[in-house]
Amino acid sequence: MSTPLVEARGIAKRYGPTVALADGQLTVHAGESHALVGRNGAGKSTLVTVLTGLQAPDEGTVSFDGEPAPALTDRDAWRRKVACVYQKPTVVPELTVAENLFINRQPQGRGGFISWRRLKTEAAEVLDTWDVHVDPDARTADLKVEDRQMVEIARALSFGARFIVLDEPTAQLDNREIERLFTRMRALQESGVTFLFISHHLQEVYEVCQTVTVLRDARWITTAPVAELPRAALVEAMAGESIAAVEEKAARGDVDAGAPVVLEAHGLTSDSYEGIDLTVRGGEVVGLAGSSGSGKIELAESFAGLHTPTGGTAQLEGRQLPFGDVTAALRAGVGCVPRDRHGQGLVFGMTVGDNATMSVLDRLGRYGFVGTDRKRGFADELIDRLDIHTQGPDQPVSDLSGGNAQKVVMARALASDPRLLVLINPTAGVDVKSKESLLSRMDSARDDGTAVLVVSDELDDLRRCDRVLVLFHGRVVAEHPAGWRDHELIASIEGVDHHG
Numbered sequence: 001m002s003t004p005l006v007e008a009r010g011i012a013k014r015y016g017p018t019v020a021l022a023d024g025q026l027t028v029h030a031g032e033s034h035a036l037v038g039r040n041g042a043g044k045s046t047l048v049t050v051l052t053g054l055q056a057p058d059e060g061t062v063s064f065d066g067e068p069a070p071a072l073t074d075r076d077a078w079r080r081k082v083a084c085v086y087q088k089p090t091v092v093p094e095l096t097v098a099e100n101l102f103i104n105r106q107p108q109g110r111g112g113f114i115s116w117r118r119l120k121t122e123a124a125e126v127l128d129t130w131d132v133h134v135d136p137d138a139r140t141a142d143l144k145v146e147d148r149q150m151v152e153i154a155r156a157l158s159f160g161a162r163f164i165v166l167d168e169p170t171a172q173l174d175n176r177e178i179e180r181l182f183t184r185m186r187a188l189q190e191s192g193v194t195f196l197f198i199s200h201h202l203q204e205v206y207e208v209c210q211t212v213t214v215l216r217d218a219r220w221i222t223t224a225p226v227a228e229l230p231r232a233a234l235v236e237a238m239a240g241e242s243i244a245a246v247e248e249k250a251a252r253g254d255v256d257a258g259a260p261v262v263l264e265a266h267g268l269t270s271d272s273y274e275g276i277d278l279t280v281r282g283g284e285v286v287g288l289a290g291s292s293g294s295g296k297i298e299l300a301e302s303f304a305g306l307h308t309p310t311g312g313t314a315q316l317e318g319r320q321l322p323f324g325d326v327t328a329a330l331r332a333g334v335g336c337v338p339r340d341r342h343g344q345g346l347v348f349g350m351t352v353g354d355n356a357t358m359s360v361l362d363r364l365g366r367y368g369f370v371g372t373d374r375k376r377g378f379a380d381e382l383i384d385r386l387d388i389h390t391q392g393p394d395q396p397v398s399d400l401s402g403g404n405a406q407k408v409v410m411a412r413a414l415a416s417d418p419r420l421l422v423l424i425n426p427t428a429g430v431d432v433k434s435k436e437s438l439l440s441r442m443d444s445a446r447d448d449g450t451a452v453l454v455v456s457d458e459l460d461d462l463r464r465c466d467r468v469l470v471l472f473h474g475r476v477v478a479e480h481p482a483g484w485r486d487h488e489l490i491a492s493i494e495g496v497d498h499h500g
Helices: 044-051 075-079 097-101 116-129 145-158 175-190 202-208 231-239 296-303 326-332 341-345 352-364 372-385 402-415 432-447 459-463 486-493
Strands: 006-015 018-028 033-037 059-064 082-085 163-167 194-198 211-216 219-225 261-269 276-281 285-289 311-316 334-337 420-424 451-455 467-472 475-481
Touching: 006 044, 018 033, 018 044, 018 194, 018 211, 033 044, 033 202, 044 059, 044 163, 044 194, 075 082, 082 145, 097 116, 097 145, 116 145, 145 163, 145 175, 175 194, 175 202, 194 202, 202 231, 211 231, 219 231, 231 486, 261 296, 261 451, 276 451, 276 475, 285 296, 285 459, 285 486, 296 420, 296 451, 326 334, 334 402, 402 420, 402 432, 420 432, 432 451, 432 459, 459 486, 467 486, 475 486
Parallel strands: 018 219, 033 194, 033 211, 082 163, 163 194, 285 451, 285 467, 334 420, 420 451
Antiparallel strands: 006 018, 006 059, 211 219, 261 276, 261 311, 467 475
8 A cells, every 4th residue: 555645543632631532543535525523522523623733742743655744843844744624714804815815925025125026916816726616806804604614725725735624515505515625625536635524414425435433422533435334334333332242222201292382383494594494392391403504503492592593483382482682582492501601601700609699689689779688598499409519609600610600500400490492502511420410400491391492412411401403404303213223313413314
């Protein structure tokens, strides 16, 4: 075999007690499109930071064309080897395409000043060389996502790099744009460019890649030619369970078919999702699953008053749900644990007690006056119910651990006795004990007859659901009743028909 273009062996990376990567391995040959897949937390992003020279591994080696990787401080040498095009743009939106292509290395004319004429000429040459049909004078902010990505790829190639990492490049593209991106990738491959393609949509791996590497639980699992790996086997490698050997998971008790419908939505549509029909009964937990660009979070946030859909209707216990108004949604009976506990969930200058009771002050006193004793008693009760480890209601919430801070957010969501509880990644970034405590609160809310809608990337959260709806590119594509198997759910999330 020829010398690999890129080879990573035995890569390990730790952040304090967290093992981000225990055994990362990757071998990419020149001229191929190589897929890197794995569920969230599998170690993909960590491996990419090592491959692009943003961080040094704690253990292991990286080589390019058989030569050791450059020193981390030699950024120019790294730029000549590898570049990463991320979901979020790294171009400067207010600058032109030409200015972005040559940022920090503008051609100079007489007297050391920038030669704008040469800048435009050289930019046009770069774009022409790589067949990128974009006006060098266009403002980058005005470009379509797919054209902006091609400008980033052209910029990387102009440094001399022939190995490009595409991190979720299709997340913001529609089907026609995805097809155009793939056509361009194939043309660039023929010109000698090599891609590492990271995607949650396994369908795309089969369309555009020749080889696939699977990471799971921070370890390398397998590398195989795409043509020789059936989809069921790929999903199996990612899920970590053999389809044949899976034991039936214990199904939940059925929701009472006579339970009242608490939330009912018809045809909900926005920039992020389309034509969503949804019902949640009292005492039912419905999960929303999907990859990062699926629209699941925006849909859940709409019910909590954070967004206003452009079409469709939603009713809570027969009354129109007020969109785009968090306070009105709270008054209507919606409690919410938002996705960002730091930015949306907590007021860090306030105490545990203030944060936990913020949503129910009108119940704790009259005419705007809140009885201190009542408030303290109510806060103590919530702290006790959620097993929040704190010195008491007067402790600043900023002193708490991540798990206990999240419990305060959950306490506030439950304080108003909501009819609908919306939980968005409720256990993200918390330890195992706190996770169990938060999930048991979800269970008891269900037992109290609350309707619960939970969005999560964690399979353990979704296992507590009576059914899970899967969104893909903004539409509901599958519904799994309780008792689903990991590989079935992952196949739906990744957009693969797992019978194929």
